[in-house]
Amino acid sequence: MEINNLQIEALVKAVLSEMSCGGSCQGSTCRDMLVPVGISNRHIHLSRADLETLFGKGYELTPIKELSQPGQYACKETLTIIGPSLRSIEGVRVLGPVRGASQVEISKTDSYVLKVKPPVRESGNIKGSAPITLVGPCGVVTLTEGCIIANRHIHMSPDEAKCFGVKDYDFVTVDVDGQRRTRWYDVQVRVHKDFRLEMHVDTDDANSAGIGNGHKVKIVKE
Amino acid sequence: MEINNLQIEALVKAVLSEMSCGGSCQGSTCRDMLVPVGISNRHIHLSRADLETLFGKGYELTPIKELSQPGQYACKETLTIIGPSLRSIEGVRVLGPVRGASQVEISKTDSYVLKVKPPVRESGNIKGSAPITLVGPCGVVTLTEGCIIANRHIHMSPDEAKCFGVKDYDFVTVDVDGQRRTRWYDVQVRVHKDFRLEMHVDTDDANSAGIGNGHKVKIVKE
Numbered sequence: 001m002e003i004n005n006l007q008i009e010a011l012v013k014a015v016l017s018e019m020s021c022g023g024s025c026q027g028s029t030c031r032d033m034l035v036p037v038g039i040s041n042r043h044i045h046l047s048r049a050d051l052e053t054l055f056g057k058g059y060e061l062t063p064i065k066e067l068s069q070p071g072q073y074a075c076k077e078t079l080t081i082i083g084p085s086l087r088s089i090e091g092v093r094v095l096g097p098v099r100g101a102s103q104v105e106i107s108k109t110d111s112y113v114l115k116v117k118p119p120v121r122e123s124g125n126i127k128g129s130a131p132i133t134l135v136g137p138c139g140v141v142t143l144t145e146g147c148i149i150a151n152r153h154i155h156m157s158p159d160e161a162k163c164f165g166v167k168d169y170d171f172v173t174v175d176v177d178g179q180r181r182t183r184w185y186d187v188q189v190r191v192h193k194d195f196r197l198e199m200h201v202d203t204d205d206a207n208s209a210g211i212g213n214g215h216k217v218k219i220v221k222e
Numbered sequence: 223m224e225i226n227n228l229q230i231e232a233l234v235k236a237v238l239s240e241m242s243c244g245g246s247c248q249g250s251t252c253r254d255m256l257v258p259v260g261i262s263n264r265h266i267h268l269s270r271a272d273l274e275t276l277f278g279k280g281y282e283l284t285p286i287k288e289l290s291q292p293g294q295y296a297c298k299e300t301l302t303i304i305g306p307s308l309r310s311i312e313g314v315r316v317l318g319p320v321r322g323a324s325q326v327e328i329s330k331t332d333s334y335v336l337k338v339k340p341p342v343r344e345s346g347n348i349k350g351s352a353p354i355t356l357v358g359p360c361g362v363v364t365l366t367e368g369c370i371i372a373n374r375h376i377h378m379s380p381d382e383a384k385c386f387g388v389k390d391y392d393f394v395t396v397d398v399d400g401q402r403r404t405r406w407y408d409v410q411v412r413v414h415k416d417f418r419l420e421m422h423v424d425t426d427d428a429n430s431a432g433i434g435n436g437h438k439v440k441i442v443k444e
Contacts, residue, residue, distance in 0.1 A: 108401075108429035109331060120401050120432065149432075152402060179330075179342050180374060180427075183405030205402075207330035208430035210342065210371075 179210025401432025
């Protein structure tokens with residue numbers, strides 16, 4: 001079979017267009033791209049009403065550090081959380097901006113201290129999740145639901161999703177070459193034009209695998 | 223090809239002898255056998271000399287609970303451990319019997335509280351591991367080495383090893399169908415006639431995968 005230069009060019013372009021991600025993979029093979037990990041410590045999102053109960057009427061959050069996902073920030077404010085054990089965890093960071101509903105994300109390790117039984121969920125999906133009590137300088141809020149263990153998930157842009165050949169709400173498998181080698185199954189993909197490529201896990205996941213913030217992991221299967 | 227009853231019997235016996243594990247697999251296919259998990263919380267093994275420094279001359283440990291591996295037991299005695307952060311972890315259980323050298327097994331989570339940097343090791347291999355201080359009712363011991371994070375490992379009898387087709391010091395891969403599905407690589411196999419089949423992981427591993435004591439896991443590859 002003979003093939004001329006024009007045909008070669010067309011084929012190469014077709015392959016490149018299939019793989020191209022708008023430059024995110026910087027010329028490497030798209031599917032070999034690694035994903036940096038961001039480790040989420042326990043934290044709290046607050047509704048406007050709960051913010052005011054806990055910190056006072058008209059109170060505004062004080063941003064102290066931008067987070068990796070655009071528009072999200074850590075605040076100066078912290079709260080004490082308490083569960084049925086009546087043991088407290090102090091200094092739990094509030095993240096901004098305010099949300100429609102308050103939500104407390106803790107680790108399984110934390111859940112044994114508090115004696116709460118949070119389900120593993122994606123952020124925002126709190127219906128029927130565990131109750132928990134928040135104590136602030138101006139008041140106390142007992143959430144009847146809102147305490148979850150976050151699922152393992154990866155944020156990415158639409159270009160990066162194209163790169164990896166995945167779409168919003170897909171689940172992927174991730175290999176972690178940490179101090180103790182580990183594979184995470186059922187990792188949820190979240191795609192949004194404002195997202196930056198980052199995998200979010202909690203402190204239990206990070207400490208089990210023995211990795212720190214920024215460790216690179218590999219998507220091994222869709 | 224013709225084959226008579228005697229030949230069939232000889233073949234079946236040969237296959238059975240190849241697969242047989244002395245009954246451990248109870249008639250199921252050997253390699254499909256599941257492994258129950260035992261979760262190790264932080265704990266301490268003591269040498270005779272350190273036991274006497276911490277609890278007094280001539281002191282003997284008080285067994286309160288037999289552990290799954292024959293001859294090993296949890297003791298009434300607990301200690302406070304302290305690292306360079308000068309933050310302490312109280313009530314760390316001593317396990318008996320006494321050993322040739324003292325050893326402190328903690329989780330990565332604990333290591334951040336104490337600010338120690340223990341290597342991931344098999345129990346007993348403490349050369350060059352992290353220093354740590356133990357405080358008891360009668361004295362204090364500062365170990366220059368002895369603090370480790372235990373590696374993931376499976377205890378089994380020689381019959382069970384035959385069943386799984388593995389030998390002492392092999393490494394295997396284990397799949398964990400917990401609240402968050404996980405795979406553990408590089409799991410060390412330890413074979414001894416006194417061992418009972420059990421996989422040992424620490425609280426970080428258990429909490430990351432969302433499993434409790436006795437959860438069954440599967441060896442997926444040698």
